[in-house]
Amino acid sequence: MLRQIKPKNARSKRALAKQEPLIVENPKTTLLLRGTSSSSLVNDLLTDLHSLKRPHSVKFTKKNDIHPFEDASSLEFFSQKNDASLLVFGNNSKKRPHTLTFIRCFSGKVLDMLELHVVQDTARTLQQFKGEKCKTGVKPLLSFSGAQFESPTLNAYTQAKNLFTDFFRGQETTTVDVEGLQLLISFFAGEDAEDGQKAQIQMRCWRIITKRSGQKVPRVEVEEMGPRIDFRVGRIREAEEGMWKESLKKAKGTEARVKKNVETDIVGDKIGRIHLGRQDLSELQTRKMKGLKRVRDTDGEEDVLELEDVISQDEDEDGGVEVKRQKVA
Amino acid sequence: MEDLQTTPVMSSVPEANTANADKSSVTVTKPIPHTYDLGNLLLNDANPLPPTLSSALLATTARECAQSLINQLLLTCPITSTPTAGVLMTLPPPITPLPREKSLPAKKEETKWEKFAKKKGIKDKKRGEGKMVFDEETQEWVPKWGYKGRNKSGEGEWIVEVDEKKEKERDEEGKGKTVRGEGRRERMEKVKRNERKQRNNERKARKGGGGG
Incomplete structure (x- = not known):
């Protein structure tokens, strides 16, 4: 066995540091x-x-x-x-x-x-x-x-x-x-x-x-x-x-992480799998028809607020502005 | 160039299959296909060889191995050519399990501060919040320390309030100390104090971890 050497100057310290174990x-x-x-x-x-x-x-x-x-x-x-x-x-x-x-x-x-x-x-x-x-x-x-x-x-x-x-x-x-x-x-x-x-x-x-x-x-x-x-x-x-x-131990983090959901098939094509959440069908945009449009009535404030997002996109400018005014009041 | 125009009639090695005997062929077909560890530039050829190996057989086998390995390298590894470093090939990580030279480096001993911080649940501010802070007055991001750092904020003032008592004390001490250097002196004091602690920690770690 080599005896433990305590470095006495910078040079020997560097030489010893070189022999220390490394991750890579x-x-x-x-x-x-x-x-x-x-x-x-x-x-x-x-x-x-x-x-x-x-x-x-x-x-x-x-x-x-x-x-x-x-x-x-x-x-x-x-x-x-x-x-x-x-x-x-x-x-x-x-x-x-x-x-x-x-x-x-x-x-x-x-x-x-x-x-x-x-x-x-x-x-x-x-x-x-x-x-x-x-x-x-x-x-x-x-x-x-x-x-x-x-x-x-x-x-x-x-x-x-x-x-x-x-x-x-x-x-x-x-x-x-x-x-x-x-x-x-x-x-x-x-x-x-x-x-x-x-x-x-x-x-x-x-x-x-x-x-x-x-x-x-x-x-x-x-x-x-x-x-x-x-x-x-x-x-x-x-x-x-x-x-x-x-x-054979490997340092943590040095190994490449396994890529999930990416595969290569026999031909050599890369195939990825994507997980989509459950689709929200209530927000599905269906065909718009005039007959199905909700009647705009301004009885209570709640009703109008509910309409807000629909109005902002589909209706004319006046409708949107009107809603805003009501909110402020 | 004459290698390209060889006739397919040339098959001097009788038992070798015709594809490999062809002198311009670049494909290698084997009963058991070769396997590779490209990270180590290594090829495994599991096809059994006879008990006695003639030098011709060794040469052909070696040639096939080289061809197969180079084919695999050139076809699967991304190649970049740079004007200074030449044509470089990027290799995948090696697969073969090979022993390390030395065991993994031991975990560094916790410093006194780290121990204390852990106990108190103090998080590294530099990691979490970052070095920059928003200055409300100037509406700018400024560093907490360093060049134009926040910790030097009061130092450049053109007019300074003087505490009569402290001023007298400074005068008695001599050495030309003024109020203007007060902030800087405090800062330097802190730096020195921190360095002292750092040295202490290092010494402690050497004593504790050096024996193992």
């Missing part, structure tokens, strides 16, 4: 770090992830003696110290070769962890792909292909999907530059093999090329940009129920 949050910072026996492949992939995630990413170069699934306290420390809630820990051992552990933190505590082993033969770094790369800091398009990601129960694949969405989505915005749609990160998971081996999660990064098609939308082509990583799923730590629930 900043994009999450990612911290990339390596274990004591990391392989060069893992290091390269960490560098690639760093370059994909920039500018919301911090990369450490020193070795750290950490075993995330045994004791995550140092990771929590790093998370708090760097104000980073996404961590990737790379390590390589005989038992767990080329491992990247994705860790999510919530309020400085580990929320969930997912251990993924990189398949060494198929892995390619960003550098190994020739050709153009997309700009740094663009918000990527994400796609998840395969029935495994759509499982209704929580498993490694759905957790991976949620985690990768959180990891790569970048800044939460309402507007995006159309020019900036140039990176697609896609994840694939096939069916499990018949011999019981779990399916790999395959990550591919593509540069999007759009061509004119003569229609409203362009023809889209993709060109692999790297990195290319195939993951075997390792250990998982799921989020605790209460903590997960707490982390």
Whole structure:
């Protein structure tokens, strides 16, 4: 745990204020770090992830003696110290070769962890792909292909999907530059093999090329940009129920209010329902006929007052004036 | 431009359906239609894939996903083009439930005044009535405070009544104080008093809420 610091000057006060919880949050910072026996492949992939995630990413170069699934306290420390809630820990051992552990933190505590082993033969770094790369800091398009990601129960694949969405989505915005749609990160998971081996999660990064098609939308082509990583799923730590629930809480008033009585039908037409009150039929304007006109008699004052509104519109000027005069008298 | 004039005969991928094999096609048809979370620029493709995936299959699937997502974005999101910022697309709010980074900020501790006001049922005047008041003499709306504020009304008078006793006291005190500065001095006194209370409240809130 970090000790509570009491700010002694304006600068440290500002720095601490920046780390305070917000209603609308900043994009999450990612911290990339390596274990004591990391392989060069893992290091390269960490560098690639760093370059994909920039500018919301911090990369450490020193070795750290950490075993995330045994004791995550140092990771929590790093998370708090760097104000980073996404961590990737790379390590390589005989038992767990080329491992990247994705860790999510919530309020400085580990929320969930997912251990993924990189398949060494198929892995390619960003550098190994020739050709153009997309700009740094663009918000990527994400796609998840395969029935495994759509499982209704929580498993490694759905957790991976949620985690990768959180990891790569970048800044939460309402507007995006159309020019900036140039990176697609896609994840694939096939069916499990018949011999019981779990399916790999395959990550591919593509540069999007759009061509004119003569229609409203362009023809889209993709060109692999790297990195290319195939993951075997390792250990998982799921989020605790209460903590997960707490982390999904939304501030009051931030959610868009549901518009009542407005629907969209299958065709895409907007349909609104309007509630009119009960119609007052006594005031209904029917056809006027001379024979049905009430006879104007000036016996009592009440009678005349009752007539007032009818007179003001339909009758000649004299009638209206006459009524007024009587009222004053 | 030659992409536009490709012949429909070209179908090098045998099992892919003809619409997608066409090199100029912009439509994507899948047995299970794609679902989207446009706020995160995310696409879900629930169609099952075989256990072993060839790189060609990955490339075509990725292309279809990209095409489908871009189609959906361009056709459903409102697009505005500005000369300075380029072509901007407005995205709907994200759907996927993703955890926050930190818990929601704790509610601010009530200040001493807020507590008192609640107890007494005093409402915020600025909210309810507003800052402006109607001046009956000049028949104009004037602000209660600030520039040309009502609270400075007596300060600009060209002739002022002098209380003999108070004038004597001021003279004894020295420092060139006059009757004319009396209103302003009172106002400044109030401001200082309020600032003092504000500081007190802040200190109290830090002591109370800082530990959690």
